[in-house]
Amino acid sequence: MTGEPVTDSNEDSADKASGLAPSRQVIDDKLRGILCDVLGLDADHVETFDADTGLFGHLPELDSMAVAGLLTEMEDRLEIIIEDDDVDGEMLETYGGLLAFAEAKIVAG
Numbered sequence: 001m002t003g004e005p006v007t008d009s010n011e012d013s014a015d016k017a018s019g020l021a022p023s024r025q026v027i028d029d030k031l032r033g034i035l036c037d038v039l040g041l042d043a044d045h046v047e048t049f050d051a052d053t054g055l056f057g058h059l060p061e062l063d064s065m066a067v068a069g070l071l072t073e074m075e076d077r078l079e080i081i082i083e084d085d086d087v088d089g090e091m092l093e094t095y096g097g098l099l100a101f102a103e104a105k106i107v108a109g
Contacts (some may be wrong), residue, residue, distance in 0.1 A: 027102055029079065034073045039066060051096025054087065067092065080105040 001052065010094075032046045039061040056062050062070070071082050091101040 009079060024103065024104065027106060028099060030077055031074070031099055031102055034070065034077055038070045038073050049095040051099070053095040054093065055095060055098060056092035062092070074102060078102055078106060 018085075018091075022043065032049070035041055035046050035049075036043050039059065041059075041061060056067070067087075071087065075082055079101070086105070091097050
């Protein structure tokens with residue numbers, strides 16, 4: 001992989017076939033899509049999220065009921081298993097925390 005932005009979803013399939021974890025950009029893109037779909041957020045707004053962007057407690061759309069839907073969708077789209085013990089306030093506090101959590105789960109496979 002080159003580290004360039006991914007615009008072709010075939011790269012994700014190629015990663016799976018080769019046994020490599022998806023690139024950080026692929027994970028980031030999927031996570032942003034999940035936030036848009038589950039929380040009904042505008043894609044342009046989610047595109048502005050950086051590592052310090054507050055999530056739980058900052059986005060009214062992300063309440064305790066929405067957390068379950070978010071985690072379920074992350075499991076489905078990122079092909080990970082999230083155990084109850086994995087979930088804490090820190091992982092949901094910021095976009096960077098959620099992205100780091102997703103990356104770690106994917107790498108741990």
